[in-house]
Amino acid sequence: MSRNPNLILKEYIHGEFLSTLYDVAPTSDNEAGLIYILPGNPGLPQYYVPFIKSLQRLLPDFRMVCVSQAGCDTNSLRLQKPDFNSQRYYDLDDQVLHKLDVLKLLLKRYGYFEDFQKKRVIIIGHSIGCWILQNLLLHIKEQNWKIYNLSTIMLFPTVKHIGQSSSGRKFRRILKFAPNISILTATAVYYFCKYLPNRLLQTTINLFMNSPPKHGLLATEDLIYSPSVVYQCVKLGEEEMSRVAEEADNVKSVFWSGSWNGSGRPGNIMAFFAHEDHWIGEHTRAELLQEYSMRDNVQFEIFNKDDGIKHSFCLWNSETIARKVSIWIKKES
Template identity: 25%
Template sequence: MSLLTLEGFPSTSAYHIKAEGQNVVNANGIAKDILFFIPGNPGLVEYYITYLDLIHEKYPHFEIYCLSHAGYQTTHNYQYDNEEYYDINYQIDHKYKIIKDLVDKESNIHFLGHSMGTFVMQKLIKKLIDDDLKVKFIGLICPTIVNLKDSDSGKKFQKLYRWLPIIKLGLLFSWFLGLFSESFIKYLFGSIIFDEPKVRDSKSEQSLKNSIDASFKLVTTPRIVRQALTLVVDELDMILQDDELNDWFFGLSKEGIKIWTYFAFKDHWIHDNTRDYILSRYFDEKNSNLLFELGDIDGITHSFCVNQSVEFAEITLNTMSQLT
């Protein structure tokens, strides 16, 4: 298990867990089963460490990669300035190039994506399937794949962006926080901003610590703040109602690819009408390869990776055992 900076890719970090066990690689030395996790925005890879560790405990033969979006490097010497912006189309091509270096046509490829990462993942998978690569399982977690602008947070962000120089405001806030000590900023996240995990065990405590560390890197690095806020604007413009893409995507389940979609009960980045539209158009109880799941009213939230990694890992593993 290691956090690393991907050489050759701009400002990119990854969390990597090697496959374990006998006969887990093919003749080319590549893992037979590989799971790629595509984060949301600003989904720094550190947020997902505990969640992916728990998945690997159940599936040790999986090679696992959590790939940051370009511009979100938080590993080696990350405190540098760079005003270059990487838009959504860049992010899609960026993941495609990385993954093509890590798999071959014998690989069984599995995907999990979170929030806007599910939109990137859809476009990415189209490119991989066009290359005759084998995608076996796809998990969409709180998927923002239709009309992001209609969500509660989408509407609020559009108003803020219209009336405030929100990106400059974010950079000013990042600079301001830089005046305080690391311990004080982490105290704010751990004691005031984040709720404590409902499950009080070592894994949950470690997950919260990882989230605090990631959040400190996020808010004190203007390069990442600029990238994250600008990317939201791009998301609102691009994540619309694309029935052609989604008809093709969910139709993959009829070709044998397992697809799981998880909705939080109340999600500030997915309007209820949007969720209901997706369910009404694609839910098919006769299709055993296609599973939709709606969380409990007091259950998983959109930001599960902050303090619900243990609970959501259990949900994910139960689903993977059913579908795979």
């Protein structure tokens, strides 16, 4: 269980995909829509709770849901075992199917398919969650889901050439010399947690993360006390280096055109970029802007250097990003 009682996740989905779900009902009597948040890597909803709370204060009519990546359930005893070699790895394709399954569950549970012309669905992706978002919408298009008012927001999207970013190049160099880095990292974390006193472990995390806010510290504790989840996250990072390269043709033709919107009108896309981002190369950002910024259904915004916005916004900039997201959602209604 989460070590912070304020971050206890409301529901646990166990089945083919082990994951956790943070599901917060609207604070008003009228449920105007669903905001479905796909996290980056590591894919834990615990990191996003301040962002969700800030967003809900600004959009009280919306249900807020953040789902972990498949295999990133820190509440699961099955994922706290040190036998990583026998553990199933949930790859990027699994992650897309998992998000599709959870979204279908939510839309059925809360009556969105029956009331599809009135209620809005907004899917927010962060980092690799944006790549998952793109491919999720391809499935929605293929299966002809009846979602009348569907739009998307991409926060610091790592949707192409992630291996060419500054952090991507460093990670690829590590992989070159330590190809089993996922097992090595998870094993090291397992023994750190087993033998280091809890106080010393917290101090180490605090130093490594440059004194993060409390929710980030506690979320990271949740992560490292589940070394099998660490294995999953690092292995997912390995796959990202090779899979997230050139955009697929159907992403270019279907996703960016917005043809996945059930209303027949192009679905709207909003993408936010940091001034500098160690997971998105400047050349990659420039390519995306050059290719898609002229489309009527696509908007881009790049933060200024003075804004201090980081790729890991959910640690440092939750309130600012929540405000930006809420403004766009209100204008887009």
